[in-house]
Amino acid sequence: MATGMPPTLRQRRLGSELRKMRERAGLSSTAAAAHVGVQQARMSMIEAGRYAVSADRVRALAHTYACDDTDLVEALAAMTGGRGRAWWDEYRELLPAALVEVAEFEHHATALRVAVVVAMPGLLQTLDHVRASLRQDVPALRPHEIEHWASFRIKRQAVLYREPETTYTAIVHEAALRMGVGGPEVKRRQLEHLILMGERSNVKVLVVPFERADFPISGQPISYASGPVPQLDTVLLDSDHGCDLLDAEAKLARYRCVLDRMEACALSSGKSRDFIRRVVRST
Template sequence: MPGRQNPTFRQRRLGAELRKMRERAGLGGSQLARTLGVSAAQVTQMESGKTSVSMDRLQTIAAACNCDNQLFIGTLSGISTRKKGWWERYRHQLPDTLLESAEHEDFATGTIRHWASAIIPGLLQTEEYARGVFNRHLPPVPADELNLRTSFRLERRARFLEDPRKKLEIYIHESSLVTRYGGTAVLRSQLHSLIDDTAGEAVCIRVIPFAAHTYPGPIENFAYSYGQVPELDTVEMEASTGPIFYDSLNELESYRRVLDRIEKSSLDADESRDLIHHTAKTLKG
């Protein structure tokens, strides 16, 4: 049976975890293949997300790798049997890179910590602000696709914020509060929306002010999501060609340290809220 040509984020992540499980056990692909009674090529297909992995097969792999972390194995079983998500309605209409961000957000089971240096993160964007962001693309996005991208982004926002399991910690530089995607009126409305978003407990926004000498993080925007088990934490780095995902333990630890340093450089939540309100009030143009 031919493998998938374009495995999704979730399928690739399941395969990556199987590979890491095998490597921790000190097994080569051929060794595991002999234990499973399959070809080495089939093991490669599973570990690249190109072949489905049944619950029984997953349990057999875990036993062969001497993995007895039942919470971790159970979480992987949930990934392997997961039904298609809401974003699949947009498949073949929007770039797969946009769908992968939504799938990553759905994959997270707790808090997502997001750093952005010069833009309001997508999960908190208003409709007109999102249009302003998409309109900066060169070459310009066709009108039909612009409408579809905007609708998709708003659905991402709504579904995430409606999920009681999830929380959002946003860290932004003050430059994000004055960069006018869509114009001054659009930005002012966006800032008021941020104030409304922080009224509850699901969203916390922290701002690094211009007065800070520097900020201890990358220029690129990234999100750190917490999984059901620590092994399934994920970092999503934004890039012009689409998101790049990191999941090795060393990479995850590095980004946690970066976020902790960013947090120490930020105003607290109340001070940040006051700054956003003041900026919205004093915008000119």
């Protein structure tokens, strides 16, 4: 059935993958609709994520498109159904839509890998650090807006504590460790929290020292979310104008390569914790 609310990130991705599958089969949306006995307008809505489809419908479409990738088809079938309410929906009237989708992006990931140069990884920030960083936003946020944004960021961190565990790898440049967001005490507690989180079994914090001149610097934070199958991976780029989500195969391959190079420049987990401890002592 058609949904009364804007499609979620997951619904849009399901529709997009069905469209890609149809195009690889060389079928028009009109021809595909005729094959499965629906109107062309409904097919367009399915591919836009605006019409809920069943798992059986996804399998029928895959059969029509001669897709024999069983793992992909079953992963897509698992994405079907009507839209249920998630915790981040309560923020849809309080925060920009693209920001709210970050929570959905993280929630459905089987693993997350991020790289930051001048900011702390969002899922590893303390509440004091979050508030201090939000006070620096331009244009300035009002006090109640800061609290909305801060509570949202903290709630996102629940993905690191759930079962089964989500693997989280954070590549953090030394520049981010040296930033004095919130002053010395807030900075010290943030760095100690980074050490503590890096000791969790599902979290790796990897530091890139200034001395690594071969580090492929990126001016924007990069987040890579692994899906249940590689075709459903997603890259999120965070910038001042908002968040960009990428899922084209060539772009996924590019950012995997970039993150691999960044990780190769980083210290090991143990040496990274020792490095952060030295920064704490100098704070």
